[in-house]
Amino acid sequence: MRCAKSLTAPVIFDGRNLYDPALLAKQGFQYYAVGRGLRPS
Numbered sequence: 516m517r518c519a520k521s522l523t524a525p526v527i528f529d530g531r532n533l534y535d536p537a538l539l540a541k542q543g544f545q546y547y548a549v550g551r552g553l554r555p556s
Contacts, residue, residue, distance in 0.1 A: 525545060527539060527545070529546065530550075534546065
């Protein structure tokens, strides 16, 4: 959470689909997975 708050725009573009979208959303990030498509949060 501290990391997301310290960024001007807490956005992650995950080109390798390494991260869990639900976990990142819970921590305050906007998460975009390349090739995975949108999933409801």
